[in-house]
Amino acid sequence: MWKLLQIELYKIFHRPRTYISFAAITALIGVIQLGLKMDGEAYIDFLMSNLKDTFEFDGKILNGYFVCYIILQLLLIHVPLLIALIAGDMISGEANMGTLRLLLTKPVSKTEFMLAKFFAASTYTFLLLVWIAILALADSIFLFGTDDLLLQKTLYVVQIDRHDVFWRYIGAFCFAFLSMLTVTALGFFLSNFAENSIGPIVATMSIIIVFTILSTMTIPLFQKIQPYLFTTHMVNWKEFFDEKVDAQNVVIKGSIQNSQKIFNSALILLLHIVGFVSAAIFVFKKRDVLS
Amino acid sequence: MITAFSQDMMGLVNKVRAKLDQVNDYVAEGSLKTEVSFIKAPMGKVKVYFKKPDKFKLKKEGGISILPRGGVSINLSSIATTNNFAAIAAGESIVDGIQTKVVKLLPTDENSEIILSTLYIDELNQLVRKAVTTTKENGTYEITMTYGKYSNFGLPDKVVFNFNTKDYKLPKGVTLEFDGDEKSSDFDKLKNRKGKVEIKYTSYIVNMGVNDNVFN
Numbered sequence: 022m023w024k025l026l027q028i029e030l031y032k033i034f035h036r037p038r039t040y041i042s043f044a045a046i047t048a049l050i051g052v053i054q055l056g057l058k059m060d061g062e063a064y065i066d067f068l069m070s071n072l073k074d075t076f077e078f079d080g081k082i083l084n085g086y087f088v089c090y091i092i093l094q095l096l097l098i099h100v101p102l103l104i105a106l107i108a109g110d111m112i113s114g115e116a117n118m119g120t121l122r123l124l125l126t127k128p129v130s131k132t133e134f135m136l137a138k139f140f141a142a143s144t145y146t147f148l149l150l151v152w153i154a155i156l157a158l159a160d161s162i163f164l165f166g167t168d169d170l171l172l173q174k175t176l177y178v179v180q181i182d183r184h185d186v187f188w189r190y191i192g193a194f195c196f197a198f199l200s201m202l203t204v205t206a207l208g209f210f211l212s213n214f215a216e217n218s219i220g221p222i223v224a225t226m227s228i229i230i231v232f233t234i235l236s237t238m239t240i241p242l243f244q245k246i247q248p249y250l251f252t253t254h255m256v257n258w259k260e261f262f263d264e265k266v267d268a269q270n271v272v273i274k275g276s277i278q279n280s281q282k283i284f285n286s287a288l289i290l291l292l293h294i295v296g297f298v299s300a301a302i303f304v305f306k307k308r309d310v311l312s
Numbered sequence: 313m314i315t316a317f318s319q320d321m322m323g324l325v326n327k328v329r330a331k332l333d334q335v336n337d338y339v340a341e342g343s344l345k346t347e348v349s350f351i352k353a354p355m356g357k358v359k360v361y362f363k364k365p366d367k368f369k370l371k372k373e374g375g376i377s378i379l380p381r382g383g384v385s386i387n388l389s390s391i392a393t394t395n396n397f398a399a400i401a402a403g404e405s406i407v408d409g410i411q412t413k414v415v416k417l418l419p420t421d422e423n424s425e426i427i428l429s430t431l432y433i434d435e436l437n438q439l440v441r442k443a444v445t446t447t448k449e450n451g452t453y454e455i456t457m458t459y460g461k462y463s464n465f466g467l468p469d470k471v472v473f474n475f476n477t478k479d480y481k482l483p484k485g486v487t488l489e490f491d492g493d494e495k496s497s498d499f500d501k502l503k504n505r506k507g508k509v510e511i512k513y514t515s516y517i518v519n520m521g522v523n524d525n526v527f528n
């Protein structure tokens with residue numbers, strides 16, 4: 022199994038296509054950081070315009086933690102598309118090159134083969150998120166420093182003490198990994214049904230786009246189905262950045278407003294991953310491999 | 313008759329001013345608590361700097377401070393040490409169980425930011441227990457003070473600022489929060505409250521000099 026995984030990782034990381042995602046992420050984060058470094062105060066003024074009539078703010082609102090939050094908000098919607106590039110290619114890519122049947126002549130079970138493929142795609146997803154964490158969090162802290170994290174929600178403002186932020190990002194990245202792994206599992210599942218990579222990649226992207234639109238539109242009909250869409254749960258990493266308050270409306274440090282929501286969403290995503298991977302293995306085992 | 317009454321009040325205000333005039337500058341340490349229905353903020357340590365005649369700065373130690381615009385800088389020194397005002401008696405009132413004289417201060421300077429201040433003065437101890445100030449730009453603030461070991465200088469141990477807040481709502485397109493209008497129980501619980509900022513002072517360093525750079 023370990024040998025199989027090593028072979029799969031070797032194949033993934035010796036393909037130039039793999040590095041498109043890393044390059045795209047680097048460029049996107051770099052552009053956002055450059056923009057905020059050059060003209061971030063104007064952006065903060067725009068965001069705070071609603072509050073600045075009534076309140077005075079003293080401190081560094083534009084800090085590394087805040088920049089990272091903006092980047093994650095913008096990026097975690099698009100990263101699934103980059104993950105689909107690899108996940109959708111895992112089985113169909115082999116079929117396209119005609120190497121699938123050859124690989125299965127080795128003395129390994131189809132289940133082992135599929136699990137090695139999925140773990141390899143998961144490793145790629147993990148490394149992509151680590152790369153995002155390094156650029157979005159570590160690099161932003163280096164460029165913008167740290168201070169309290171001041172977030173504007175639709176109905177209220179949350180200020181998180183700077184000593185209470187870092188662990189929330191660790192939690193958020195772990196949750197984001199689960200979200201991205203769901204996309205990996207979906208792409209991997211769809212990869213079973215095609216002889217070339219384009220179909221599964223485009224199908225994965227299309228599902229993500231359609232589901233994301235359905236998840237974000239506040240139309241009563243769509244709101245009824247939203248709890249059943251995995252894309253609705255994928256954005257719940259944001260729940261790590263909301264705090265409970267006491268009777269005097271003072272924040273309880275180290276608390277999460279809706280930890281149950283995080284737990285439920287994580288469970289739903291985990292079920293999706295297990296479901297997609299199991300279905301992919303089931304389909305593959307039943308399949309007569311001819312390519 | 314009105315003039316005589318006014319002169320009486322000027323006498324009382326002057327006694328309070330004389331007490332406050334002992335303080336040329338101070339650096340105080342304390343804690344800040346912001347209580348606004350739509351703001352979830354942690355309690356934090358603050359340092360407050362004051363220098364005559366009206367320089368005032370509140371700095372949160374390592375963090376972002378959220379304060380009502382113009383409100384906190386309207387302190388007693390800036391109210392009571394201004395020369396250009398008329399003092400009018402407005403009866404008596406009890407503040408925190410203490411009998412006080414109510415004095416209305418009307419600025420004579422047309423350009424003054426303050427339109428009207430009502431001081432509730434503890435005549436016995438020559439301390440202002442409460443002040444309600446209406447400003448041109450920033451509405452009305454109610455400031456309540458509790459005194460302790462620095463009462464000889466007229467410096468409070470606790471100051472509570474009450475102010476009105478506007479409604480807050482941001483479009484989802486700006487916040488990128490598309491997951492429904494979920495309101496927490498905490499949010500509903502606090503919805504109808506006025507804004508309140510509380511500063512509890514733990515120590516003062518009085519008349520030891522404060523660098524002007526602090527106020528920039």
